Amino acid sequence: MAVVSQAVSPAQRAHTRRITLGVAAAGFAVFALLYATQPVLPQLAAEFGLGPGGASVAVGAATGALALGVVPVAMVSEVVGRRPVMVASVVSAAVLGLLLPFAPTFGMLVLLRVAQGLAIAGLPAVAMAYVAEQVEASAGRAGVGAAIGAMVAGNSAGGMSGRLVAGVAGGWFGWRGAVGLVGVFGAVCAVVVLRSLPRDAVPRPAADLRDHLRGTGRGLLAALGDRVLLAQYAVGALAMSAFVALYNAVGFRLIVPPLALPPGLASLVFLAYAIGGASSAFAGRLADRRGRPAVLLTALGVAAVGAALTVPDSLAAVAFGFALFTGGFFAVHSVASGWVGDRAPAGARGQASGVYLAAYYLGSSVGGGLGSVAYQAWTWTGLIVLSCGWFGLAALAVLAARRAARRHLPGPAPAHR
Numbered sequence: 001m002a003v004v005s006q007a008v009s010p011a012q013r014a015h016t017r018r019i020t021l022g023v024a025a026a027g028f029a030v031f032a033l034l035y036a037t038q039p040v041l042p043q044l045a046a047e048f049g050l051g052p053g054g055a056s057v058a059v060g061a062a063t064g065a066l067a068l069g070v071v072p073v074a075m076v077s078e079v080v081g082r083r084p085v086m087v088a089s090v091v092s093a094a095v096l097g098l099l100l101p102f103a104p105t106f107g108m109l110v111l112l113r114v115a116q117g118l119a120i121a122g123l124p125a126v127a128m129a130y131v132a133e134q135v136e137a138s139a140g141r142a143g144v145g146a147a148i149g150a151m152v153a154g155n156s157a158g159g160m161s162g163r164l165v166a167g168v169a170g171g172w173f174g175w176r177g178a179v180g181l182v183g184v185f186g187a188v189c190a191v192v193v194l195r196s197l198p199r200d201a202v203p204r205p206a207a208d209l210r211d212h213l214r215g216t217g218r219g220l221l222a223a224l225g226d227r228v229l230l231a232q233y234a235v236g237a238l239a240m241s242a243f244v245a246l247y248n249a250v251g252f253r254l255i256v257p258p259l260a261l262p263p264g265l266a267s268l269v270f271l272a273y274a275i276g277g278a279s280s281a282f283a284g285r286l287a288d289r290r291g292r293p294a295v296l297l298t299a300l301g302v303a304a305v306g307a308a309l310t311v312p313d314s315l316a317a318v319a320f321g322f323a324l325f326t327g328g329f330f331a332v333h334s335v336a337s338g339w340v341g342d343r344a345p346a347g348a349r350g351q352a353s354g355v356y357l358a359a360y361y362l363g364s365s366v367g368g369g370l371g372s373v374a375y376q377a378w379t380w381t382g383l384i385v386l387s388c389g390w391f392g393l394a395a396l397a398v399l400a401a402r403r404a405a406r407r408h409l410p411g412p413a414p415a416h417r
Helices: 010-034 038-048 057-080 082-102 106-120 122-139 141-196 209-224 227-254 263-290 292-309 315-343 346-406
Strands: none
Touching (some): 010 141, 038 141, 038 263, 057 082, 057 346, 209 227, 227 346, 263 315
8 A cells, every 4th residue: 555645834844843942942941940959959058057958858849849740730731731731830930930049048948949840740741742742733743753852852951951050150149149040041931932832733622521530540540550660660760869869969079078179160060961862862772672671770780880980089980970870860761761651551651651750750859858868967978879779679670570571460551561
């Protein structure tokens, strides 16, 4: 049977460019805002009389709120539409980012960060579904991959840029000026999002809300009833715990003797994020050839070795170790999240992705906080031991997932996955 190719018109290409620009700007904004306080934790600790564990709440409050909000917000988007949720997410997160520098107390700062995390939850909850629906409606499936790639690139660039801007600016303007500058960038991106994002291409069904909620509930039960999926949620949570724990504490380590770097220079450690995009893509291709369990175990090992290499008081060792650690982590996240998308049945893919994201950001909040407490109590070496322990538990979860898949355990997903 002949395959008829459908040409994409200039209007369709322009529509796709608007979508790509809008979702990239949205991802840049919210992930810059989400972690803007991470590189200025030492300044927060100094101003409010806190230790590393207490200061890290400024990061964990936002990521914990995001974890709790992502699944409910995804359900809301099925009723009110994707675009309204995304726009509300970016705009409200940017407004809260502009308010953060005026927080008179650490308690008020934490409350604003909780609100910001709940606001940010709207983007990861619905962005991929929005992109797929929009691009398929205008240009067919051929453009979906490029648009999602732009969104992921915006997420990564925002996460790295927000940390770098806040870290470098913190040395000049203090934490208030640094966080405020990231808020301004978020506001600029919010304007781009408002002007670029087209209306929803897929109208929301007028079906009975109760039927919709029942269907969503069944999908959620399916997402929680498969052992392979449960193992990937654990992998995401444990790996993210170690990742955020090290990045929360490294600023404290780098600015004190014997390394004693200026805060702006210490923030350059976040350049290691640039490795994440390359390692994620490479790990995804390798997993297709070698299998996900083998690649996950290897990536976890690379991340653990990288963490261990940061123990000596040497800038070269810390830089090289963080490069390995970051590359390994992003490879783990890429393969584990891809396994979730492939394993989940069609009626539960959105719910499975939502649960994975909830576990992932819960790991960021809880594990990141525990790691900061461990650093405060047992120094950097103690934190590395704890983080490598988390990687070991994640490896056990991968082995459990491989056994579950091989034994063809009953579950909602086909046995061959």
